[in-house]
Amino acid sequence: MNWNTLLSPRRKGEYQRSSAGKSSDLRTEFEKDYHRIIGSASFRRLQDKTQVFPLDKSDFIRTRLTHSLEVSSLSKSLGQNIAESIIQKGLDPEFTEQSKSNICDILLCAGLIHDIGNPPFGHFGEEAIRDWFRKNIPVLEFRGKPLTEVLTKQMQQDFYHFEGNAQALRLVSKLHLLVNEYGMNLTFALLDTIIKYPVPSTGVLPDSGRICEKKMGYFYAEEELYRKIADSCGTFGVRHPLTYILEAADDIAYRTADIEDAFKKGFISYDRLTSELHSHLDAIYQGKENYPLSVLEHQYRKALERGDKEPKRYAVSNFIIRMQGYLIYCATAGFTAHYREIMEGRWEHDLFYGTAAAPIIKALGNIAYDHVFVSMPILKLEVAAGKIITYFLDTFVHAFLSYDTGQKLGMMEGKLIHLVSDNYKQIYHFYSRNQPENVRLYLRLLLVTDYISGMTDSFAKDLYQQLNGIE
Incomplete structure (x- = not known):
């Protein structure tokens, strides 16, 4: 790997420059990434997502937002120290002062979005989603067939190994509708930096001793995007140094x-x-x-x-x-x-x-x-959080199994589908177009996890109470 390719400023969607000629925007591509993140609703939602203490009322206790700001600051500081050491010790003649500036900007941004895909209620939210799918995919049916016969192994494993890191890549590249279907359309260097585990769900080997195989880094739905990122940065199958x-x-x-x-x-x-x-x-x-x-x-x-x-x-x-x-x-x-x-x-x-x-x-x-x-307090909160997420999955997965299949939906299923943001449904329809039936089913299940992952702690709690008639 070399820094010229590792610091790739490419994006999935390249916009046309103004016909007036050279742009007056003097920011680097990585500085543009920073402003896209800061201005996003997805980033703002982190203020109401759990770090450790769910729904805590104290202004002192950290949320995902304050944690992400701290990681951003520490990442940049650490990047400055490491970059200066590379230069001072002459470890790499290709590494320049501009390289140092670029990696600091990339790390500043990466810290802000490294947890942006996490569902409500902290890491327990991830565990609750994984647990639900492990129990339910083997028993759910679609058109009279078990889901295990409809979905490919990788599609199933994506849900068994559901991971906030993989959801972060999905969110910033697709779900955040900024201009078009490219999401925030961030640089490949930044996207590669947040892919902690450069393997699919079928490549997870937690006991292999290789740090990059402990968890999954991207869903089947983003596999093509991952290949483009890795090809651009020269990192296929290995971690980006940042x-x-x-x-x-x-x-x-x-x-x-x-x-x-x-x-x-x-x-x-x-x-x-x-x-x-x-x-x-x-x-x-x-x-x-x-x-x-x-x-x-x-x-x-x-x-x-x-x-x-x-x-x-x-x-x-x-x-x-x-x-x-x-x-x-x-x-x-x-x-x-x-x-x-x-x-x-x-x-x-x-x-x-x-x-x-x-x-x-x-x-x-x-x-x-x-x-x-x-x-005891945390265990009680986790039990409550598990009940909320399990209810959402029980309710919305069953509603979306028949969505977009031509089958007539029941009254309740139709109402539940209307509750889900049109943004998620629009993204589903864009990427499911002309796809085979099993892929469309897989994307509908992802639509549900997208919806749940996008919830804040307070929204999840309030919606659960409303749907269950609890004041």
Whole structure:
């Protein structure tokens, strides 16, 4: 791989330039991407989507929007550090100052949209969709045949492995109707950066040890688009190098933010956090200074010296900031140390692998899991969220099975179909035109998951209550 092709400014839909000649728009193609994203309704909806705490009323707790803004900022910072290291160390003579500028713009945009395809209620929403299809596709019928006989293996696997990352590519390339059927029509370099897993659903091998095969990266419906992107960027079957940077920024953002949000919500105290850092990391440091713990305790002493009224809050907040800086430093070292392997598509790990940050990342994740994700309040919210998503799938899938087939719809099915945005139905009709029956059925099922994935938490809750007569 080389940066000349990796930073491809091509788009799926190329617009004609003004007949007046040279455009007066001085923005680069990647700067144009930024403005398209910021101005989109899909991006704005992230303000009412869950990061960890569904439907939380606190202004402090992060939503998908604030998380995405943090990932965008961290991605750009990490990109600047890595780009400067490439230049200063002379790792690649083809890498220029313009390359540095371009990757920073791409990463800024990638951070904004990396979670844009996630359904309501966080990652649990994805799990609920996958679980429903695994249970129901084998028993549902279409024209007297089980869906397992109508849909191809890849079509079925798309729903069994339903993934917000794949939905993000679908949303920005098709579902966001900006000018035409090309969605936001973003550059191929940006689209390739958000494809964390460059394999179809039939290529998912979570136990293979290859990071790019852990999940699916695109639906069958976007396979042709993926091939165009990969061909343009020269990345077929392997990760774009910027994907590693985006993933590292995402890891830094949520691993640290989950701890801060959990502290703010009272799920974990300062004393418990110090105890957990001892428990998870003392053995790693083997008698040496436990760096994260020393940072936390230093910030607490500093707060006492300052006379801060909430020294433990001050300590945790500043601990988070310093951990983020340290993790950026380690990720930069990880990228530059394995630069050649990354550029050759041979690096099978994240950027923290083999660095001093690896055990810290793991410890922070385990602490958040033990004190937040399996806590009673979160479990109750997830059960409620699962009931809402299951109801929508039960209701809308059955309504859309016979849609656009010539069969007469029942009164209730017709009303349910009218509830779905015309935008989703318009996209379905555009891409299902002249397709065989099994493809059209597959696209109708995607229409339902498109509709559900586009919901905010509040909209999903309110619609569920309205359809069930709950005030």
